[in-house]
Amino acid sequence: MNLLGFVALFQDKLKWNLFINSQIFSSKIRxxxxxxxxxxxxxxxxxxxKWHKNGGVKLLLWLVLFAxxxxxxxxxxxxxxxxxxxxxxxxxxxxxxxxxxxKFCNSNLRMNIFPEEDIVEPGSPELFTxxxxxxxxxxxxxxxxxxxxxLRKYLLAGGFLHIDDNYGLDKFIRREMKxxxxxxxxxxxPFSHPIYHKxxxxxxxxxxxxxxxxxxxxxxxxxxxxxxxxxxSYECDLGNGWEDQSVYNDPEKIRQQAxxxxxxxxxxxxxxx
Numbered sequence: 001m002n003l004l005g006f007v008a009l010f011q012d013k014l015k016w017n018l019f020i021n022s023q024i025f026s027s028k029i030r031x032x033x034x035x036x037x038x039x040x041x042x043x044x045x046x047x048x049x050k051w052h053k054n055g056g057v058k059l060l061l062w063l064v065l066f067a068x069x070x071x072x073x074x075x076x077x078x079x080x081x082x083x084x085x086x087x088x089x090x091x092x093x094x095x096x097x098x099x100x101x102x103k104f105c106n107s108n109l110r111m112n113i114f115p116e117e118d119i120v121e122p123g124s125p126e127l128f129t130x131x132x133x134x135x136x137x138x139x140x141x142x143x144x145x146x147x148x149x150x151l152r153k154y155l156l157a158g159g160f161l162h163i164d165d166n167y168g169l170d171k172f173i174r175r176e177m178k179x180x181x182x183x184x185x186x187x188x189x190p191f192s193h194p195i196y197h198k199x200x201x202x203x204x205x206x207x208x209x210x211x212x213x214x215x216x217x218x219x220x221x222x223x224x225x226x227x228x229x230x231x232x233s234y235e236c237d238l239g240n241g242w243e244d245q246s247v248y249n250d251p252e253k254i255r256q257q258a259x260x261x262x263x264x265x266x267x268x269x270x271x272x273x
Contacts, residue, residue: 080131082136189221200261218236238261
């Protein structure tokens with residue numbers, strides 16, 4: 001197979017543009033890709049000028065091929081998603097939360113996130129197109145064996161899952177995540193972890209948005225070879241703090257703290273591979 005045929009195969013199998021634009025890549029890596037393509041372009045132009053009689057047309061096609069990718073890289077926006085799961089739990093709750101978090105991050109952290117979240121199921125191949133997936137609800141969660149296997153592959157490939165207990169989720173999500181990682185247990189994420197210190201400082205851990213059982217807010221995580229691949233906010237109601245102010249009438253100070261912690265989560269997922 002020649003090089004051009006290999007590129008075509010790579011585009012077909014990995015959905016090249018989607019893979020680079022919106023999968024599990026930080027903005028730093030995307031810009032490194034742009035620099036790489038610019039380097040290739042410069043070499044191609046030198047070659048064309050030197051050998052235009054013999055290889056000009058063929059290399060011009062290569063020029064178009066490589067020129068398309070960096071333009072797509074520079075202009076694309078990252079998409080994030082909410083997880084739709086089975087079991088009867090209200091996966092769809094907190095309808096305004098992610099949109100507000102995205103708006104906050106784009107305004108304050110200069111992120112380039114698409115303004116509306118997508119909906120993705122744990123067994124879908126589209127799961128791999130999102131660097132950050134949010135799961136919330138109050139009740140039952142069920143993953144099939146195939147969904148658990150797919151979610152495991154996604155997380156091991158570099159994806160990030162944020163689970164937000166909206167009160168009542170705990171016993172169900174712990175059971176289901178055991179299907180995904182039987183060998184791992186949720187452990188409390190230390191306050192020194194970078195996720196609490198990205199853009200905003202949370203030296204005492206998660207902010208407390210709503211009271212339920214009088215327990216302290218806790219951040220739990222699943223770690224694989226030292227990498228935090230799933231963050232679980234418990235007794236916090238973090239996503240409620242992202243909602244429109246009119247939904248819960250929370251003080252603006254609490255809403256801002258919740259949004260800042262959410263911004264840290266997104267920043268961590270998009271930049272810490």
